[in-house]
Amino acid sequence: MDITERGHLLTEQANPDSHNLDQxxxxxxxxxxxxxxAKVIAAIAQVRRELARAIDRTAEALRQGGRLFYVGAGTSGRLGVLDAAECPPTFCTSPEQVQGIIAGGTAALVRSSEELEDRAEDGAEAIAHHQITNQDVVVGITAGGTTPYVHGALKAARQRGATTIFIACVSAEQVSVQVDVDIRLLVGPEVLAGSTRLKAGTVTKLALNILSTGTMVQLGKVYGNRMVDVAVTNKKLHDRAIRILCDLTGLSREEAGYLLEHSGRQVKLALLMHWTGLEKEAGDRLLAEHQGNLRKALNSVNQGNHLP
Incomplete structure (x- = not known):
């Protein structure tokens, strides 16, 4: 496709319902x-199976020691970086496990560098720089589907055997790509024609939320609907950790605070210690035996059937 002729793309078309926007x-x-x-929610529902496959493939890769990379330019790249940056505080992942790659690097996060998206070789170079392997997952994000930087990255990632996922807001008929999971978020033309920071950006944010959270749930970083791997790094997160312990155990804040400190500020471990009577070292070993999955660890000592 000639990327200089993109007027036919869904993301570039004029929306008939906003023809009089300036009036x-x-x-x-x-x-x-x-x-x-409202069309954003419907678009997510249409790709529910694709999103589920993306979660399954990503969780399996990370379970085997792989990493998740988001690759994009402009708004798409910023959304990927944002989702990656939220994983360490929310799920206590290492900064290396989930990473965002944006055309133009960190400077492009705060200042537009749209011309940098046109270099497919830069995308391929980013894949080489991060030493992507067949254990990793690379998610290419491009609202209009044609960004050369993203396509270059995906092609290079496939050559290295990585799992590849494509997220775009145009149909496969308009832009085709060879990937393992192809996710098309069809929200229709924007209110402001071509401004994909609007619906396209919103639906992409939702899809990334689902992908990363679903993956972390499968990795055992959630108990019920609580973020039991939360990183206790500030007052807000310390308070959240205490509230999680109080809610799930019935302990007072003072008791929960003592338990949290005794566990090394690890909510998951604190819960395991409280419910099993294990000391910190034994609890650590039990969690390690079950790949960090609290519910499986509890069930292994016949405690799980009596817990929230």
Whole structure:
């Protein structure tokens, strides 16, 4: 495809429902956006099976010691970096396990460098720089589907045997790609024609939320709906850790605080110690035996059937 001729792409078309955008009152404009944004949820529902496959493939790779990389340019790249940056505090992952790669590097996070997306060789170079292997997962994100930087990265990742996932807001008929999981988030033309930071950006954020959270759930970093691997690195997260312990154990805040400190500020380990009576070292070993999965560790000592 000639990337200089993209007017036919779904993301570049004019939205007939916003043809008079510049004539709307502020309230009418808000209502229009609200109606259009409702299409985002429907688009996610249409790719539920693809998202589930992406979660399964990613969880299996990370379980085997692999890493997850998001690759994109502009808004798509920033969304990938954002999702990756949230994984360490939320799930206590290492910064290396989930990473965002954006065309132009960190400078492109705060200043537009759109011209850098046109170099497929730069995408391939980024894959080489991060020493991607067949254990890793590479997610290429491009709203319009044609970004050379992303395609270059995906091609290089496939050559190295990595699992590849494609996220775009155009159909496969408009832009085809060879990947392991192909996710098409079809939200239709933007309210402001071509401005993919709008619906396309919103639906991409939702898809990445689902992918990373679903993966971490499968990796045992969640108990019930609690983030039991939360990194206790500030007052807010310390308070959240205490509340999780109080809610799940019935302990007072003072008791929960003591338990948290005794566990080395590890909520998951604190819960295991409380429910089994194990000391920290034994609890650590038991969790390691079950790949960090709290519920499996509890069930192995016949405690799980009596817990929240």
């Amino acid at each position: 709307l009152s502020s309230l009418e404009l808000v209502d229009l956006f609200n109606r259009e944004d």
